[in-house]
Amino acid sequence: MKTLRFILGDHLTAGVSSLADIDLAHDVVLMAEVAEETNYVPHHRQKIILVLSAMRHFAAALQKRGVTVDYVRLDAPDNTGSFTSELTRAIARHDPQRIIVTEPGEWRVGQAFETWAAQASVPLEIRDDDRFFASRDRFRQWAGDRRQLRMEFFYRELRIENHILMDGAAPVGGKWNYDPENRKSLPATAPTPTRRRFPPDAITREVMALVATRFPKGFGDIETFDWPMTRRDALHALESFIDDALPHFGDYQDAMRAGAPFLYHSLLSGALNIGLLTPREICAAAETAFREGRAPLNAVEGFIRQILGWREYVRGVYWHFMPDYENSNALDARRPLPAFYWNAETPMRCMSEVVTQTRRHAYSHHIQRLMITGNFALLAGIAPAEIERWYLAVYIDAFDWVELPNTHGMALYADGGLLASKPYAASGAYINRMSDFCGGCAYNVKTKSGPDACPFNFLYWAFLIRNESRLAHNPRMAFPYKTLEKWSATQKEAIMQEAEAFLDALQGLSV
């Protein structure tokens, strides 16, 4: 039976389910660079380069294996610009008896496929994406009618089921979680590791030129592009992370340093999310490093938890609660996104550092996303849809299924605590403890109010006051609300006014 197999830009894995039973003699693989995908948010230009270049490399690798690939380039004159219109055109070219695709990673695309399939002349088979540890059904079954979903418990079940970091029925070392040993601040004198990067080859340079022409005013630098684009590069990236950074991953997971965007993080999310690596092989490589004595347990468990725990958990939450999930706004946040999220022009050094490195590398690590740009948006009451669009646009690894729960649930608490047990709200003291940003800042992190006070300080207290009726009952928020009890009404009013005035002044800068 002649089959058209549609490979999307995040299906770039040799063993992806849509290729499982390919018949080299009759089947055709369709790959399409389409304007709808390059434009649905104002993507960082490096993200477009990564996806298109990796698609071109993947197509060439399939062709080497004897696969017939029909590849539609972005600048092909007859390119119709969407997945579904390109499928319709491909049916006319190849006359297949059926079409197979692995389930799309985003709700938006899944809906488009289902609508299209209802009126298509050829049947469309949508297969499970078995590159994840847990299927969507596995998460649904776990979530059942639990009153509370917590990552830690899902993670433990997946560890047992997949025999990862287990000694028989018990977790290796006797504990499930080694976080109490992690998350140290980075000593000022500690050197930062040199990280392996991947200069663009000829195919990537051609895509860079295309993106420069097509998106001349797009967000993000192009010339600093150095992400892995092939399976081979991605394996080298994994190997060098395990050797150079994993041993200290746990210790400095939450640390931030100006001018050092990568520190001990794996930098693997882009390659992983488009399929150049699988979560299983990454976790296996980390566990092997531990078993061979090349990395300590606190680092390895902490790292594996990010992938086997958080990554699987947020995907489960996404598919379980979409499409309603993105519409909640539990803290009634309505302010527009300040322009400094795009142009980095702000005297707050932490914000300008993180946005500047985001423009340069399409990357910032988890704590920068959560406790700098995310924390500011939470404290300032930025409308969820505005900041979610920003996160979906600016990072090399951004796909709705992983970005949305992280932003909506973890950073903004817009789901009212469905994903996380408390808001990740913090004042400047946290940023000062975990980074060296405050040293060179125009504001004073030790001052709570007044013209030179760190905005994170008065915004933090104003956030707590504004949301008292929503948050004060949360046992994990007891400590700050106890402190707030000692404040007079006048003190509260003054800090609220200061925060409002600061935020109102920003509104004029929104894009």
Ligand code: FAD
């Ligand atoms: P490392 O710190 O080395 O972690 C290892 C791997 O664990 C990552 O590659 C990633 O695959 C996984 N991981 C770690 N934390 C998470 C998490 N919270 N959720 C899911 N996977 C996780 N990650 C994305 O892949 N795409 C996104 O669009 C995305 N948006 C985010 C938005 C916000 C507001 C926040 C707070 C986090 C977001 N994350 C996202 C999660 C996390 O920040 C990135 O996965 C991580 O920074 C990628 O860098 P790394 O590969 O060096 O990760």
Ligand code: DLZ
């Ligand atoms: C992110 C992205 C971009 C920028 N461009 C393309 C593209 O031209 N063709 C393609 O197949 N995929 C692209 N992608 C990835 C898709 O957005 C991704 O496959 C879907 O969002 C998954 O639902």
